[in-house]
Amino acid sequence: MSPEYGALLAYFPMDRMTMDYFKNTGHFSLGDFVWMEAYLRETHLWKEYGDEESQDPVYSKVVEFDLGTVVATVSGPRKAKDRVSVEKLKAELSACLIKNKELNGFGVLPQDIPKSISFALDKKDFALQHGSVVVAAMSSCTNASNPSVMLGAGLLAKRAIECGLSVPVYIQTSLSPGSSSLTNHYLDKSGVIPFLSQLGFNLSTEKNSRLPLPITESIEKGDIVAVGVLSGNRNFEERVNPLTRANYLASPLLVIAYALAGTVLIDFKDEPLGKNCHGDAVYLKDIWPSRKDIQDVERETVVPALYAEVKARIREGNPMWNSLPSHQEVLYPWEQRSLFLKKSPFFEAKEPCDVLKGVFVLLWLGDSVTSDHISPAGSIPRQSPAGNYLKSRGLSPREFNSYGARRGHCDVMVRGTFSHPKLVNKLTGTLASKTLYVPTGDTMSIHDAAVKYQCESRPLMILAGKDFGGGSARDWAAKGPYALGVRVILAESFDSGYRACVIAMGILPLEYLPGENASALRLSGFEAFEIDSPTRPNEIVTIKVSQGFVEAHVLRFTPLRLRSSTTAVLSAQSP
Numbered sequence: 001m002s003p004e005y006g007a008l009l010a011y012f013p014m015d016r017m018t019m020d021y022f023k024n025t026g027h028f029s030l031g032d033f034v035w036m037e038a039y040l041r042e043t044h045l046w047k048e049y050g051d052e053e054s055q056d057p058v059y060s061k062v063v064e065f066d067l068g069t070v071v072a073t074v075s076g077p078r079k080a081k082d083r084v085s086v087e088k089l090k091a092e093l094s095a096c097l098i099k100n101k102e103l104n105g106f107g108v109l110p111q112d113i114p115k116s117i118s119f120a121l122d123k124k125d126f127a128l129q130h131g132s133v134v135v136a137a138m139s140s141c142t143n144a145s146n147p148s149v150m151l152g153a154g155l156l157a158k159r160a161i162e163c164g165l166s167v168p169v170y171i172q173t174s175l176s177p178g179s180s181s182l183t184n185h186y187l188d189k190s191g192v193i194p195f196l197s198q199l200g201f202n203l204s205t206e207k208n209s210r211l212p213l214p215i216t217e218s219i220e221k222g223d224i225v226a227v228g229v230l231s232g233n234r235n236f237e238e239r240v241n242p243l244t245r246a247n248y249l250a251s252p253l254l255v256i257a258y259a260l261a262g263t264v265l266i267d268f269k270d271e272p273l274g275k276n277c278h279g280d281a282v283y284l285k286d287i288w289p290s291r292k293d294i295q296d297v298e299r300e301t302v303v304p305a306l307y308a309e310v311k312a313r314i315r316e317g318n319p320m321w322n323s324l325p326s327h328q329e330v331l332y333p334w335e336q337r338s339l340f341l342k343k344s345p346f347f348e349a350k351e352p353c354d355v356l357k358g359v360f361v362l363l364w365l366g367d368s369v370t371s372d373h374i375s376p377a378g379s380i381p382r383q384s385p386a387g388n389y390l391k392s393r394g395l396s397p398r399e400f401n402s403y404g405a406r407r408g409h410c411d412v413m414v415r416g417t418f419s420h421p422k423l424v425n426k427l428t429g430t431l432a433s434k435t436l437y438v439p440t441g442d443t444m445s446i447h448d449a450a451v452k453y454q455c456e457s458r459p460l461m462i463l464a465g466k467d468f469g470g471g472s473a474r475d476w477a478a479k480g481p482y483a484l485g486v487r488v489i490l491a492e493s494f495d496s497g498y499r500a501c502v503i504a505m506g507i508l509p510l511e512y513l514p515g516e517n518a519s520a521l522r523l524s525g526f527e528a529f530e531i532d533s534p535t536r537p538n539e540i541v542t543i544k545v546s547q548g549f550v551e552a553h554v555l556r557f558t559p560l561r562l563r564s565s566t567t568a569v570l571s572a573q574s575p
Contacts, residue, residue: 013047077246117222131265135228153252154192159287173200367465371477417480464491469498
């Protein structure tokens, strides 16, 4: 997951353990390993610790650190890049709860920290407090590719059950590892599936984070900062559930640990998870499997024959897939009534232009706008441009499904672009998918404003702050703005991966020169811009700015001098 730490590529020298992994997963024949190792040794790409023949590669920079300082960590409560050690999580979230919202806190009054809201579910009484876990999910293809963590979670579940521990029934638990066919095999063979199921982690491909009504009402009534703990690769705002205001990425083992505790406000070292049948306190250290325990089970269950069996069935498919009717035409016959697949307009020929004239601002956004903010992937809200569109096509809200499920339909996805409920547009000063139509000053949905601009053949731009476009590389985070008519994004800085995506889509990414931004240049967002297309990377671009939409009127702070990045290849050299 190189993008998680800002890299486009990560390389680690091959060693004996890498070869053992390839052998166990049946990637190559035994004969292949002979020449592979010989080649790697000859090219000095092989690393064998303690082997004098294995030479260290020559690096331009070497970073050394003590592995003994590495501790268990999670990330959150809002951004995937905010790392916090498990031993400090209780203290850090407690401080974050009372911190002002302007300081990225939750704004809970100190006297309200201990309060709890009682509710009944399945004829049992429960209570929610700030920090209570209501969603615990193991869902990601990255988990399925790492048998160690999945088997470790299974062993932890087994020991928890043996000690008489359980997960509160109100916590929405799920186990959907992305590539379930392989995971099913080694979890089943290891015998841990029944124990995972007893804790509520039933193996399936369904990702369910919908909360029962009593929990929803309790969270809203008490304004509770409820928590989602997930083992995936992203935890952006509103991604898990709109009511889990705090979300943490964690390993599969820690997902189970926090689900057992029922809260993240726990010190695992000094506070027990619960009590066993004898009334004795059970601590996490009592049930945590050792590395040797996990490796022994992995060695017995993850074998080459298992991978070979799964690979052998890939070309066969399954009966349900094979029974689907298919068309015999060479080109796909688009079905006009479909609300899942529609021919996209992105490949229609566009006339190239050297100068963008009369460009208006569609949105003025702040710092750390992620790809999830740009193109949400969760459920489609009832009262949203996309929801209204689906209603107009005869669907009921229960049939809306999610943006992820309808990503093949451009009319749905373009209406969902910039509709994240926590996204603030400085043009309106409000949350969610509203903007100002500049010529009249009317407030309307972003999609409606974009349509009016397109009728006028007017190109659009976005003003943004630092780190624009970070997060998962979702194609619609670039397609959506383009479909709305955005041709320029002017930001203080870009996520390098996202910048490459918008370039490929036909959107020009421009960065302010160091020390400059929209506020420093006294932009209001109501100007009209004229932008020359750069001819090479890192070129200084001159932008003419006019106020009151009079093209000839140039304010004193123009021209703006901006640096451009026009190729993905050289984007690393861009500021």
